[in-house]
Amino acid sequence: MSSTLNRASPSSPSAGTIRVAVATGDGGSDGVRDLEGADALAALPALCREPDASVWVDLVTPSADQAQAVGAALALHPLIVEDVLEGNQRAKIETTDGVIHIVLFHLTYDEKVATSELDIVMGPGYLLTVHAATWDPRDSNKLRSGIGPVLRRGPDHLLWALADDIVDGYFPFADRLGDAIDAVQDRVVQKATPEVLEQLFLLKRELIEVRRAVSPVREVFNQLTNRDITLIDEEELVYYRDIYDHIIRLTDELDNYRELASATLDVYLSTINNNLSIIMKRLTGVTVILAGIGAVAGIFGMSEAGTALGGSEAPGFWLVTTITVGIAATAAIVLRRIDWI
Numbered sequence: 001m002s003s004t005l006n007r008a009s010p011s012s013p014s015a016g017t018i019r020v021a022v023a024t025g026d027g028g029s030d031g032v033r034d035l036e037g038a039d040a041l042a043a044l045p046a047l048c049r050e051p052d053a054s055v056w057v058d059l060v061t062p063s064a065d066q067a068q069a070v071g072a073a074l075a076l077h078p079l080i081v082e083d084v085l086e087g088n089q090r091a092k093i094e095t096t097d098g099v100i101h102i103v104l105f106h107l108t109y110d111e112k113v114a115t116s117e118l119d120i121v122m123g124p125g126y127l128l129t130v131h132a133a134t135w136d137p138r139d140s141n142k143l144r145s146g147i148g149p150v151l152r153r154g155p156d157h158l159l160w161a162l163a164d165d166i167v168d169g170y171f172p173f174a175d176r177l178g179d180a181i182d183a184v185q186d187r188v189v190q191k192a193t194p195e196v197l198e199q200l201f202l203l204k205r206e207l208i209e210v211r212r213a214v215s216p217v218r219e220v221f222n223q224l225t226n227r228d229i230t231l232i233d234e235e236e237l238v239y240y241r242d243i244y245d246h247i248i249r250l251t252d253e254l255d256n257y258r259e260l261a262s263a264t265l266d267v268y269l270s271t272i273n274n275n276l277s278i279i280m281k282r283l284t285g286v287t288v289i290l291a292g293i294g295a296v297a298g299i300f301g302m303s304e305a306g307t308a309l310g311g312s313e314a315p316g317f318w319l320v321t322t323i324t325v326g327i328a329a330t331a332a333i334v335l336r337r338i339d340w341i
Helices: 038-049 064-073 078-086 155-168 170-190 194-226 234-300 313-337
Strands: 002-004 017-023 032-036 054-060 092-096 099-109 113-123 126-131
Touching: 017 038, 032 038, 038 054, 038 064, 054 064, 054 155, 064 078, 078 099, 078 113, 092 194, 099 155, 099 170, 099 194, 113 155, 113 194, 126 155, 155 170, 155 234, 170 194, 170 234, 194 234, 234 313
Parallel strands: 002 113, 054 126
Antiparallel strands: 017 032, 017 054, 092 099, 099 113, 113 126
């Protein structure tokens, strides 16, 4: 599984996109004002000071200058800005100076599983999201019809909407892995081949990588639902608990799939060993038949078969040959009945 971060180069100050949405009473048709680019950055400090305003700052592949400018406008701790710029984080939650920093991963599939890192920073009255261009949060299920109804309920509700969409997106990957494991199990039972083993190892690697991205999310929402966090309204906790329940179910499924994959590998090895035993039995059966023929030929010697029984040459040869063939046929019949050949 590849990890897609797509953080812009520090030397490209205009490489990313800054979008700001603020829900106030004098917004547009859905109660939301949208700003983008330099205008959004310039208006951001004043927007955050507006009473009862909910501000969403969305950074798409930002440069270092853009991230630092937004961090200064939101008065973020330098460590938060540093983590956002560096990327390559694991799913986590940290609280610094009363500001929550959450890292989640959005999963995509294009021939192989790929992850896209999403940094979420929530402070008083605002939510900051930093992500790659491969994922558009405004196209998520909760925001597709408009961000006004969600954003007006506060940054904590917007955080739930984005996290819920990301977690719901994990289930198709789990289902695909489960179907793939079932298919490999059927192929192992039918015929264990090196191609099947290669596919099984590929599935195990994907399963490990998906679990690596998903499992830490369980602790993230465990802390969000059980810790006293003033930035999250008590009425919103029920929504976060719903995500937590989904994550528990998902991690349990991934654990089951991991056990199934390991069991499938054991079945593959057992099948190979069984096939080897069958081959050895058949080789032993053939050896028994050939040993009988060789024993008769060694005792009589085919060059002396004609006089071996005191008769003429031709009858003696055919008598020894008939006895040899009879012994071989009898051994073959017996071995066939006991399933050795």
